[in-house]
Amino acid sequence: MIYRAALLLLRFLEYRMVWLLACLPAGLVAGLTKNPKWLTAAGYVCERAGKHSSAIRLHASAAATAAASAFPDRLRWLQASEFFLEQALNRASRGRVTDPLFACRIHEGPAATGRRSGAFTAEFVFSGLQLYGFIPPGSGSSVDVYLDDVLVRTVNVVPGRYVSRFSFRFTRTALGLFPVSSILRIRCGSGFLSSFAGSGGLSLEIPHGYKDKAGRDASPLISGLRRVDKKGTVAPTEEELLERREAFLSIYEEARGFFMEHFGKELFLIYGTLLGFHRQGGFIEGDDDFDVAFMANGGTPLGVKAETIDMILELVQAGFGVSFNRRGRLFRLHGRDSGFAGEHLDVHSFWMQDGKVWAHNDFCATAIRSQYIPAPERGYSLLKAYVPADPDAFLAAHYGPGWKTPDPGFVNYFEGKDPQVLARLAEALITPIEYRAAVQRLKGQRDALAPSGEFISIGERHLYPLPERVQDLE
Numbered sequence: 001m002i003y004r005a006a007l008l009l010l011r012f013l014e015y016r017m018v019w020l021l022a023c024l025p026a027g028l029v030a031g032l033t034k035n036p037k038w039l040t041a042a043g044y045v046c047e048r049a050g051k052h053s054s055a056i057r058l059h060a061s062a063a064a065t066a067a068a069s070a071f072p073d074r075l076r077w078l079q080a081s082e083f084f085l086e087q088a089l090n091r092a093s094r095g096r097v098t099d100p101l102f103a104c105r106i107h108e109g110p111a112a113t114g115r116r117s118g119a120f121t122a123e124f125v126f127s128g129l130q131l132y133g134f135i136p137p138g139s140g141s142s143v144d145v146y147l148d149d150v151l152v153r154t155v156n157v158v159p160g161r162y163v164s165r166f167s168f169r170f171t172r173t174a175l176g177l178f179p180v181s182s183i184l185r186i187r188c189g190s191g192f193l194s195s196f197a198g199s200g201g202l203s204l205e206i207p208h209g210y211k212d213k214a215g216r217d218a219s220p221l222i223s224g225l226r227r228v229d230k231k232g233t234v235a236p237t238e239e240e241l242l243e244r245r246e247a248f249l250s251i252y253e254e255a256r257g258f259f260m261e262h263f264g265k266e267l268f269l270i271y272g273t274l275l276g277f278h279r280q281g282g283f284i285e286g287d288d289d290f291d292v293a294f295m296a297n298g299g300t301p302l303g304v305k306a307e308t309i310d311m312i313l314e315l316v317q318a319g320f321g322v323s324f325n326r327r328g329r330l331f332r333l334h335g336r337d338s339g340f341a342g343e344h345l346d347v348h349s350f351w352m353q354d355g356k357v358w359a360h361n362d363f364c365a366t367a368i369r370s371q372y373i374p375a376p377e378r379g380y381s382l383l384k385a386y387v388p389a390d391p392d393a394f395l396a397a398h399y400g401p402g403w404k405t406p407d408p409g410f411v412n413y414f415e416g417k418d419p420q421v422l423a424r425l426a427e428a429l430i431t432p433i434e435y436r437a438a439v440q441r442l443k444g445q446r447d448a449l450a451p452s453g454e455f456i457s458i459g460e461r462h463l464y465p466l467p468e469r470v471q472d473l474e
Contacts, residue, residue: 083126117191301427
């Protein structure tokens with residue numbers, strides 16, 4: 001019943017009057033909260049209602065509020081709000097910046113046939129093309145995404161009582177390999193989903209999409225020469241993947257020695273990296289990141305954060321590069337002298353509190369310290385690495401009892417996680433004020449004669465001008 005009501009409601013979203021009626025409450029919420037998230041949402045509502053001047057004003061307010069915020073959950077809207085602001089200005093013939101996404105378009109596709117298996121929509125965002133949709137509960141655990149009738153990605157759904165939801169983002173890198181024009185369709189089981197407006201799919205126009213040397217629309221995603229991975233970016237070729245993994249191993253070799261020598265801590269493998277090496281002695285097929293962790297001395301999120309910041313400053317002074325994402329999760333470790341264009345390790349702080357082990361992004365499990373440290377060193381064909389003292393216990397706690405069986409489509413979603421766990425973990429996120437204070441400490445500690453790295457907040461970087469590497473937005 002609720003599923004059918006949701007489908008009916010979506011039809012009304014195509015009427016401008018609905019958006020006009022929504023402008024007032026959306027504007028009131030945005031004005032009362034002064035939150036960039038709601039300011040951006042109110043700007044979107046005004047755009048759909050045709051009130052472009054109001055939309056520009058709200059998007060500008062969202063960008064300014066995000067840039068000045070002392071809170072990570074607000075600062076993370078900086079680049080998104082800047083995108084929507086500049087996009088709105090561009091549509092009003094007042095463009096100030098260039099962005100290939102501004103020329104991209106989404107139209108309704110061919111008429112739907114047969115019974116609908118769900119509904120979806122898509123929109124361009126600062127980091128690419130975002131898909132959203134839902135299917136009836138119990139109708140499947142995944143959906144298939146097609147471009148011109150070619151399967152390009154299978155996406156797991158988040159089950160719910162009334163509807164099952166899914167979302168997926170094609171990054172800017174992936175969009176560069178899209179056909180210049182194509183039909184986007186999504187299938188669940190034996191039936192295709194309709195668009196929110198009721199058509200059988202969406203027609204995409206990507207003017208900067210892939211063309212061969214002869215200028216022909218010849219997308220390698222359609223031909224099968226390249227594919228999209230679970231993170232929405234273009235999966236590396238075998239040669240590219242080998243180069244990345246060699247870089248990971250090089251950074252890890254240097255970093256684990258530094259951690260032991262300077263901090264007295266083992267830098268042990270975790271998550272998918274540990275899963276691959278512990279289960280099969282090497283990387284999981286297609287795995288293109290490298291997760292490691294250390295056990296903090298502190299027993300509270302704030303204590304762990306302070307300890308981690310001290311470690312970061314020492315790493316930067318020693319020439320390593322350190323960055324963190326828009327959420328404020330500490331931290332990414334870049335190799336000495338390789339700069340931020342190179343590869344990085346995802347370093348996680350583990351800590352013990354209330355008889356449990358805690359770690360970002362959302363890990364919390366009953367444990368004792370001796371299950372993790374002292375972490376033994378294991379020899380594999382590719383490297384020597386530290387692993388948790390009881391790797392089976394960790395993998396079972398994180399992935400469940402079926403961790404020994406490969407799941408190529410596994411994606412870790414925040415949905416359904418215990419909000420109290422997420423709230424405690426959020427206390428360990430670095431805030432803009434703490435980051436700026438750490439940078440000032442670093443400036444005061446720098447030795448002018450010694451080489452040093454950089455400490456970068458991804459979230460504080462303005463979107464425009466666009467970086468040379470669009471991967472930096474992903």
